[in-house]
Amino acid sequence: METMSEPSTVPGPSPEVERQRRQALRRHKAFVTALLGVAAAIFLACSWWQTQPGGAPAWVGYVRAAAEAGMVGGLADWFAVTALFRHPLGIPIPHTALIPRKKDQLGTALSGFVGENFLNPQLITEKVAGAQVPEKIGAWLSQEDNAAIVSREVGRFTGKAVRAIDPADAEAIINSQFIARLAEPEWGPHAGRMLQGLIDDGKTEPVVEAIITWTRERVGGAEDTIVSLIDERMPQWAPRFARDLVGERVYREVVAFLEDIDNDPDHEARHGIRRFIAQLADDLQHDPTMIARVESIKDDIMGSRAVRGAGASIWQAVSQALIDAAEDPDSLLRAKVREMCVHWGKRIQSDPELRASLDRRITGAVRFLAENYSGEVTAIISETVHRWDAREASDKIELMVGKDLQFIRLNGTIVGALAGLVIYTVNQILFGA
Template sequence: MGKHTRPDNDDTAPAVRGTVPGPDPLVEAERRRVLRRYQAFATGLLVVAAIIFLTCSFLQSRGYDSGWLGLVRAGAEAGMVGGIADWFAVTALFRHPLGIPIPHTALLPRQKDKLGDTLSEFVGDNFLNAQLITEKVSSANIPERIGGWMSQWDNARVVSREAGRLLAAVVRDIDPADAEAIIRSQVIGRATEPKWAPPAGRLLQGLIDDGKTEPVVQATITWARRKIDGMEESVVTMIDDRMPQWAPRFARDLVGERVYKEIVKFIEDVDRDPDHEARHAIRRFIAQLAEDLQHDEGMIERVEGLKADMMASTAVQELPGGIWASTSKALLDAAEDPASALRTKVTELTVEWGVRIRTDHGLRTSLDRRLTGAVKFLAENYSGEVTSIISETVQRWDAKEAADKIELMVGKDLQFIRFNGTIVGALAGMVIYTVNYVLFGV
C-alpha cells in the first residue's frame, strides 16, 4: 500500500499557508469559553497551593512549628511543583511558555507538518489497510443487506423517487442551447453526412429481392382504380375539349365515354391479373429506380439537391429545439410523476433485483467477490492518494492558528492533567513528608 510522505527539504513546491477550517463561530466561541473556565480552575488550584505554602512558611517563620503544619506545607509545595510542571507540559504543546523560546516547546506549531505526515501514515496503515478493509467488507454481508433493503416496496419507491429527482435535476441543468447543438450535430448532422440515394437504392433493392414491393404495386393499382372511378366527367370533358370543333356533339360524347370505359376496363384487367404487363411495367420501374439510386450520378445528385433543400428548410432548422423541448418535458413528467411508467418500472426492477440478491446465493457470492475485489483494488492503489489529503491539508494550515484550533478541541481534557498534577503532587508530598517523619523524626 502506498504511503504519502513529505520530503524534509522540498523547495520545489512550497506549501501555501491557509486558514484552518473550523466549526460554526458560535460553537467555537462556546469551546473557547469552556476552555478558559477549565484553565482558570486549574490555575486557581495552583494559586491555592501557593497560598497554602506561603501561609505555612509564614507561620513557621514566626515560630509556629508542628507536625501538621509541616505536613501541609510539604503537600502544598509538592502540589505547586506538580501543577507548574504539568502547566509547562500542557502549554509547551501549543506555544512557548511565557513566550520564552525554550527548546522543545511549541511542539504543535513547530512539528505541524510532521504531525500531518504521521497522522496520514497512521490512517493509511490502520484504517485504509487493504486486508483490514476487505475483511470488514466481507464480514458485513453487504450484498445480502442491500438485497433485503431493496426487496421492500417502500424502499424501492424511495429508490425510484431519488432516481427521478436525479434525472429531473440533470435535465433541468442541461442548457437548451447545448442540447439543441448536440441534436443538430450528432443527429441531424450525421444524418446528412452520407449520400441518401445509394442507401435508399440498396434498401429498395433488398425489398425487391424479398418480394416486399408487391404491396406497393398493388397499392398503386388500387389508387389508380379509385381515382379513375370518380373521373368519368373529367375524362369526357377533356376529350371533348380536344376534339375538332366541327365534329358533331354526339360523336364527341361518344368518344369520351368510349375512352373512359376503356380506361376503366384496362385498370380492372390490371387489378384482376397478377401477371398483367402493366404490373410488370411498374415492377420494372421500381427495379430501375433502385438501380438509378445506387449508380446513376444524375439521380444521386438530384436526391442530394432535394436533401439540401429539405435540410435548409425552416422546419428542419427548428427541429432540434422541438425535439429537445418535447424530450425534456417527457423526461421531467416521467421523473416527477410517481405513477409514470418510468418510475413504476424503476420500483419494480428494484424489488426484483432485491429479491434476486436476497434469494440467489450464487449471485450474492459473485457480488460479494466483486465488491471486496474492488475495495481491495482501491485500497492497494489509491489509499496513498486519500491519506495524502490529510498531510497536504495540514501543510497548508497556518501553524499558530492550527495549534489554537487543536487546543480548542482537546485543551479542556488536557487541563485535567494540570488538576491531577497539583492534587497528586500534593498527596505525594504529604506521603513523602510522613514517611520521612516516621523514619527520621524530622
C-alpha cells in the same frame, strides 16, 4: 497554481458551532484556572497562619501540603497542555509550541499511520471480505422502501446531471454525431438497397395497395373536376350535351378501371406499379442521374432551417422528457428502477454463485484501489496539513480537543493535592512534627 509554501485556510465547522466550542473552551479554562488560584490562595493562607505567633493547629499543615502539591501539579499540567499549542507565557522555551513547529511532521506521521493501519491492502481486503457486503446489499435492495430510496436518488441525480449539461454542447454533439453523419453517405444507394430488400421480402405489396386506394379515393371525390377538365379540352363548336356526355363517360370508365385494378390481384396495372417500384430501386442504386437528383433533394433538406435547428429542438425535447421522468415518482423510469432494485436484491439473496461473484469483484476492486491508490489518498493528508498555516492549525486543533485537555489540568491539580496530602501524612507518621 498553489505551492506547498503557500498556507491555505484550515477547514473547520460552521461559525455557530465554532462559537459554541470557543465558549465551552473558555469556560473550562476559567474553571481549571480558578481551581489553581484557589489552591494558591489556600497555600498562602495556611503559610501565613503558620507564621503567626502561637502557630497554627496541626491540621493546617495537612491542608497546606495538599494545596502546595495541588498548585504544583496544576502548574505542571498547565505548562504541558499549553506547550502543545504555544509557548507558555510567550517565552520560547525549548520543546514548546509543538503543534505549530511539528505540523508537517505530524501530517506525515498521520498520513503514514492511516496508510499502514486503515488502507493496508491485506487488512482492508480482509475487512471487506468478512463484511458480507453482497448479502447486505441484497437484503437492503429487496426492501420496497429501500428500492424507492434508490429510485428517488437515481432520479435526483439524473435530473441534476441533465440540467448541468450545457444546451449548446448537447446541440453541438447532436449536430456533429447524428445530423452531420446522416448527411455524409449518399441517400440514393441506401434507399435503393432498402427498397430492394423490401421487394425481395415481399413487403412492397402494402405500398401497391396504398397507391391504388389513394388513387380511387382521389378520383372518387373529383368527378366535377374531371368532367370540367374534359369539357375544357373539347372543341368549342361541340354541342353542350355532347361535352357533358363525354366527360361523364370518361369519368365512369376511369372509375370502372380503378375498380378492376382493386378487385383483380393479377391486374396488369398492379404489375406496372410493381415494375415501377423495382425500377426505382434499381435507379436509386445505379442511375447517376437519379442519385444526383436524390442528393440535390438531400442538400435542400439538410440545409433547411428546420434541420439546422433540429439539434436544439431534439435536445430540448429529450432533456425535458428525461427530467420529467426522473422527477416524477410515478414515471416509467422510476418504476423500472424500483423493479430492478427489488429484482436484483432478491436474486442476490437467492443465488449463491451471484453472491460469490459479487464478493470477488468487490474485494478485487478494493484490493486494486488499496494497492494502487492508497499512497495518493494518504498523500492528500500530509499535503493538506503541510499547506495549513501553523498558528491557525494549532488554534483549530485546540478548539477541537482543548476542552478535554483541560481535564488534564483539573486532574493534575486534584491528584497533586491528594499526593501531597499522602506524602505529608506519611512523613508525619514516620518522623513526627
